[in-house]
Amino acid sequence: MKQIPAPLLTLVIGIVVTLVSLWVGQNNNMLPVQASEQAPLVDDLFNVMVTIGTALFIVVQGAIVYSMIRFRQRKGDETDGLPIEGNLPLEVFWTAIPAVIVVGLGLYSVVVFQEMGGFSPGGHHNHGTMVAMAPQKSVIDVAPLLSQASEDDLFSKTQVYGFGAGSQTLGNVPDLTVNVVGMQYAWIFTYPDTNIVDGELHVPVGQDVQLMIEAKDVIHSFWVPQFRLKQDALPGETAELRFVATREGTYPVVCAELCGAYHGGMRTQVIVHSTEDYADWMASRVASATPTSTVAQPMENATDAEYLAALAPELVQAPVQIAQMSAMNMDHASLR
Amino acid sequence: MAQADISVAPVVAQGGHNHPDKWKWYDYFTFNVDHKVIGIQYLVTSFLFYLVGGFMAVLMRTELATPDSDFLTPELYNAFLTNHGTIMIFLWIVPAAIGGFGNYLIPLMIGARDMAFPKLNAIAFWLNPPAGALLVVSFFVGGGAQAGWTSYPPLSEITANLPQTLWCLALVLVGTSSILGSVNFLVTIWKMRVPSMAWDEMPLFCWAMVATAILALFATPVLAAALILLVFDINFGTSFFKPDAGGNVVVYQHLFWFYSHPAVYLMILPIFGIMSEVIPVHARKPIFGYKAIAYSSMTICLVGLFVWVHHMFTSGTAPWMRIFFTISTLIVAVPTGVKIFSWVATLWGGKIRYTTAMLFAVGLLSMFVFGGLSGVTLGAAPFDIHVHDTYYVVGHFHYVLFGGSVFGIYAGIYHWFPKMTGRMLNEPLGKVHFVLTFIGTILTFTPMHSLGIQGMPRRVAMYDPQFTDLNQLVTVGSYILAVSVIPFYINVIWSWMAGKEAGPNPWNAMTMEWTTASPPIIENWEVLPVLTHGPYDYGFEPKEAATGEEALVPK
Numbered sequence: 001m002k003q004i005p006a007p008l009l010t011l012v013i014g015i016v017v018t019l020v021s022l023w024v025g026q027n028n029n030m031l032p033v034q035a036s037e038q039a040p041l042v043d044d045l046f047n048v049m050v051t052i053g054t055a056l057f058i059v060v061q062g063a064i065v066y067s068m069i070r071f072r073q074r075k076g077d078e079t080d081g082l083p084i085e086g087n088l089p090l091e092v093f094w095t096a097i098p099a100v101i102v103v104g105l106g107l108y109s110v111v112v113f114q115e116m117g118g119f120s121p122g123g124h125h126n127h128g129t130m131v132a133m134a135p136q137k138s139v140i141d142v143a144p145l146l147s148q149a150s151e152d153d154l155f156s157k158t159q160v161y162g163f164g165a166g167s168q169t170l171g172n173v174p175d176l177t178v179n180v181v182g183m184q185y186a187w188i189f190t191y192p193d194t195n196i197v198d199g200e201l202h203v204p205v206g207q208d209v210q211l212m213i214e215a216k217d218v219i220h221s222f223w224v225p226q227f228r229l230k231q232d233a234l235p236g237e238t239a240e241l242r243f244v245a246t247r248e249g250t251y252p253v254v255c256a257e258l259c260g261a262y263h264g265g266m267r268t269q270v271i272v273h274s275t276e277d278y279a280d281w282m283a284s285r286v287a288s289a290t291p292t293s294t295v296a297q298p299m300e301n302a303t304d305a306e307y308l309a310a311l312a313p314e315l316v317q318a319p320v321q322i323a324q325m326s327a328m329n330m331d332h333a334s335l336r
Numbered sequence: 337m338a339q340a341d342i343s344v345a346p347v348v349a350q351g352g353h354n355h356p357d358k359w360k361w362y363d364y365f366t367f368n369v370d371h372k373v374i375g376i377q378y379l380v381t382s383f384l385f386y387l388v389g390g391f392m393a394v395l396m397r398t399e400l401a402t403p404d405s406d407f408l409t410p411e412l413y414n415a416f417l418t419n420h421g422t423i424m425i426f427l428w429i430v431p432a433a434i435g436g437f438g439n440y441l442i443p444l445m446i447g448a449r450d451m452a453f454p455k456l457n458a459i460a461f462w463l464n465p466p467a468g469a470l471l472v473v474s475f476f477v478g479g480g481a482q483a484g485w486t487s488y489p490p491l492s493e494i495t496a497n498l499p500q501t502l503w504c505l506a507l508v509l510v511g512t513s514s515i516l517g518s519v520n521f522l523v524t525i526w527k528m529r530v531p532s533m534a535w536d537e538m539p540l541f542c543w544a545m546v547a548t549a550i551l552a553l554f555a556t557p558v559l560a561a562a563l564i565l566l567v568f569d570i571n572f573g574t575s576f577f578k579p580d581a582g583g584n585v586v587v588y589q590h591l592f593w594f595y596s597h598p599a600v601y602l603m604i605l606p607i608f609g610i611m612s613e614v615i616p617v618h619a620r621k622p623i624f625g626y627k628a629i630a631y632s633s634m635t636i637c638l639v640g641l642f643v644w645v646h647h648m649f650t651s652g653t654a655p656w657m658r659i660f661f662t663i664s665t666l667i668v669a670v671p672t673g674v675k676i677f678s679w680v681a682t683l684w685g686g687k688i689r690y691t692t693a694m695l696f697a698v699g700l701l702s703m704f705v706f707g708g709l710s711g712v713t714l715g716a717a718p719f720d721i722h723v724h725d726t727y728y729v730v731g732h733f734h735y736v737l738f739g740g741s742v743f744g745i746y747a748g749i750y751h752w753f754p755k756m757t758g759r760m761l762n763e764p765l766g767k768v769h770f771v772l773t774f775i776g777t778i779l780t781f782t783p784m785h786s787l788g789i790q791g792m793p794r795r796v797a798m799y800d801p802q803f804t805d806l807n808q809l810v811t812v813g814s815y816i817l818a819v820s821v822i823p824f825y826i827n828v829i830w831s832w833m834a835g836k837e838a839g840p841n842p843w844n845a846m847t848m849e850w851t852t853a854s855p856p857i858i859e860n861w862e863v864l865p866v867l868t869h870g871p872y873d874y875g876f877e878p879k880e881a882a883t884g885e886e887a888l889v890p891k
Contacts, residue, residue, distance in 0.1 A: 030785075030786055030789045030790070031789055031790075032789075032790055032791055041718065042718050042719055042721070042722055045716060045718055045719055046713065046719050049712065049713045049716065049719070050713075053709040053710075053712070053713070056705070056709060057705055057706065057709060060676065060677075060680060060705045061702060061705060063680045063683075063684065064680055064683065064698060064701055064702060064705075067680065067683035067684050067686070067688065068683070068688060068698060071619070071683060071684065071685060071686050071687065071688050072687075072688050072690065073620075073687045073688055073689050073690070074687075077687060079620070079687065079875075080620040080621065080687065080874040080875035081619060081620045081621035081685050081686035081687045081874065081875050082621060082685040082686075082875055083621070083622055083873075083874065083875035083876045084621070084622065084624065084681075084685060085622045085623075085624070085625075085626065085872075086624055086625040086626070086627075086628070087624075087625075087681075090681070091625050091628050091674070091677075091678075094673065094674065094677040095628075095670060095673075095674055098669055098670045098673040099667075099670050102666035102667060102669050102670060102712070103663075103666075105666055105712070105716060106662060106663040106666050106716075108716075109659075109662050109716040109717055109718055109719075110659055110662075112718040113655075113658065113659065113662075113717055113718050116718060118655050118658060118717070118718070119655045120655075121655070161651075161652045161653060161654065217490065217494070218488075218490045218491040218494065219488055219490070219491065219585060219651075221650060221724075221725060221793075223725075223791075223793070225722070225790065225791035226791075228721065228722040229721065229722075230650045230721050230722065230724060230725075231650055232650050232651045232652070234579075234585055234586065234651070234652050235490060235579040235580070235585060236579025236580070236583075236584065236585065237579075237585075237586065237652045239652070252791060252800065254791060254793050255793065256650070256724065256725040256726065256793040256794075257488075257725055258414070258483065258484045258486075258488070258491065258794075258795040259491060260414075260482075260491060260495065261409075261410035261411045261413075261414055261482070261797075262410055262798075263414075263793075263795060263796055263797075264405070264410075264793070264795075264796025264797050264798035264799055265405075265798050267800070
């Protein structure tokens with residue numbers, strides 16, 4: 001290996017690669033705006049991975065390109081290259097370094113995951129929520145599960161997936177709980193405290209919001225890119241997604257799990273209000289709220305349209321129309 | 337010795353003239369037990385399905401050139417996305433890499449006259465055409481399966497029932513084929529090496545196939561179980577995956593991914609083997625770190641069985657599972673890195689021939705570095721939560737499956753086509769093919785990462801108009817990829833008929849398949865070969881000319 005460059009050159013290349021990688025890691029600008037407390041945590045992790053990835057990418061691609069040029073066959077040279085079959089210290093080195101990196105990334109991921117609330121879905125405070133979810137209970141036959149859940153908090157803990165209280169909100173009762181039902185091809189948001197039903201999610205900024213997510217028909221996935229949060233809506237399983245929105249605005253709610261022909265049209269939005277605007281919205285909706293008695297009707301055999309008619313009369317349209325409508329309602333300018 | 341007995345037995349058969357001296361063209365359309373015929377049957381069939389799957393991709397990208405659903409019906413779009421994935425995995429990469437190269441090369445590389453179970457081998461191949469036929473038929477009896485190649489219930493149970501059932505049966509057929517093939521590879525490599533070949537003198541492709549076969553044997557039956565249960569749910573009123581009748585939808589996902597994550601290693605391990613063969617020959621240098629590469633295949637095989645839940649981080653997955661599978665997934669990066677570094681070190685100090693085979697191998701190396709790094713980001717659960725089921729994932733797995741597996745298959749074809757047909761492929765045409773493929777790959781799959789991070793989910797026929805520009809770039813890239821196969825197919829067909837004669841060893845390679853004629857005679861050698869040097873002994877002082885009598889095994 002006579003080609004090993006001088007130590008000085010190696011040092012200079014190392015410094016340059018490090019600086020470039022650090023710059024790319026901080027300035028890749030690939031992620032959308034941050035609108036939840038979890039978002040900066042995720043973005044920091046991503047940027048660290050981009051930094052490390054950029055460094056490895058430059059070094060390996062550099063070695064490939066360098067070899068392809070420096071060690072190309074010269075005209076008329078039909079001989080073989082150097083008979084080097086290995087180099088144990090070098091091989092140990094390039095096994096150990098990635099091992100250290102991935103263990104480090106693994107530990108960092110655990111920390112981020114914990115701060116995001118990944119370890120606490122289905123914590124104590126769901127108890128009341130479970131009861132509040134009664135309207136959906138009749139639609140999907142999870143009554144046995146839920147009754148067990150009410151009896152035994154420990155059991156309910158194993159039943160709920162997703163994200164619970166983050167490090168900031170651990171031990172608190174959520175400020176607002178919204179029940180979310182995914183169906184082909186719409187999201188239905190029910191506010192159990194006020195019986196408001198809406199096709200869009202309205203939340204106040206800076207408040208601890210808990211979503212209890214379920215699906216009515218097939219698997220959907222609730223995703224708000226600006227929150228960096230996603231949770232599948234599963235028929236027959238309850239999932240929690242808890243967040244504090246940190247930035248007022250309108251953001252897309254996207255279905256991320258293939259749910260049928262119009263999956264791509266299953267979009268709506270989450271509106272993060274200031275505290276006052278949220279109170280106004282709530283007041284206006286409570287004033288005009290349709291009585292929820294319709295919701296309590298037995299609906300075991302309801303079709304999607306009947307279900308929708310009872311829950312959200314103003315949303316009764318063919319599913320396709322809902323899909324197109326929600327696509328048109330998107331506030332494109334606010335996405336980034 | 338048992339090994340000798342097995343190897344010698346067919347010689348007697350040859351004396352008995354149980355087969356002609358040379359296969360005719362129509363023998364390739366029959367139930368033939370010659371491993372070389374079967375290998376070529378696999379390759380040709382898979383290259384046909386490659387066109388079918390590619391055609392679907394081009395139609396989907398045309399749909400996605402505009403945000404609205406205005407070219408295909410959404411149902412047809414979903415049928416294409418389902419069958420594009422299914423065909424590219426089960427009827428293109430798996431049969432080409434494992435069935436094609438595995439069958440053709442393994443006996444030739446270890447000095448055997450055929451596979452251990454030739455009839456079983458032929459049966460394994462002939463399970464594939466009916467599987468393909470079932471998928472094609474499914475389009476005419478109800479519009480094709482539309483629930484994605486993952487076919488998660490309940491969607492797969494309420495959508496297009498008949499095509500979905502046919503889809504399940506097709507996969508059970510190719511799965512069975514894969515199990516039969518794997519048994520054959522393991523026994524062949526275990527028992528039928530020439531007596532003079534020790535385990536650590538096998539070409540690395542054989543090690544890769546050992547790892548592949550073990551993985552397929554462990555994982556494939558689980559997929560078959562999941563699909564059979566799905567068929568019962570759809571057709572016979574059971575409720576394994578029906579939540580309203582006590583079933584559980586998440587169980588299916590576990591069963592499915594217990595196979596389907598190892599399946600990505602099934603698609604890349606043989607390709608890693610091809611890389612380890614192609615690079616030393618065209619760099620004229622011994623493979624760097626033989627043992628590290630061999631053991632890293634086995635490590636990937638082992639760890640690869642314990643990472644499947646990273647496909648389910650946003651599903652019904654308990655917190656401890658998300659953490660366990662984050663860490664196990666990240667660990668896979670270590671043995672994969674070892675391979676990549678070893679290949680780069682093999683290039684270092686070589687005398688690199690710019691053959692098309694080498695260009696594709698080095699192209700793979702470049703692509704895989706990027707795809708591997710984006711794979712690490714996906715392994716970290718907190719970030720995966722954001723990009724799961726988005727175009728970021730689509731970009732990532734096409735980098736490793738197209739930039740990885742497909743580049744590797746091309747490298748293998750350019751490298752072994754002279755052996756298989758006795759004729760050289762046209763190099764200038766090959767280089768046009770490489771350049772188009774390389775540019776097309778970068779243009780098609782790089783912008784997808786950005787789309788996913790910004791908020792575009794995967795498997796959508798309609799999308800938010802803010803993503804239009806990048807999608808159009810991707811569509812242009814996909815058209816370049818579509819065009820790139822034209823010089824390749826012309827090259828293969830023309831060279832097969834009228835290419836330059838190759839001779840037994842056009843690359844001056846040292847593995848055993850190059851010691852026989854091109855194409856090899858039936859039963860491979862007149863007299864069984866003797867190992868005179870290691871598979872990668874490039875650059876050493878030439879040993880005294882092998883006499884064919886004694887085994888010279890340099891250590």
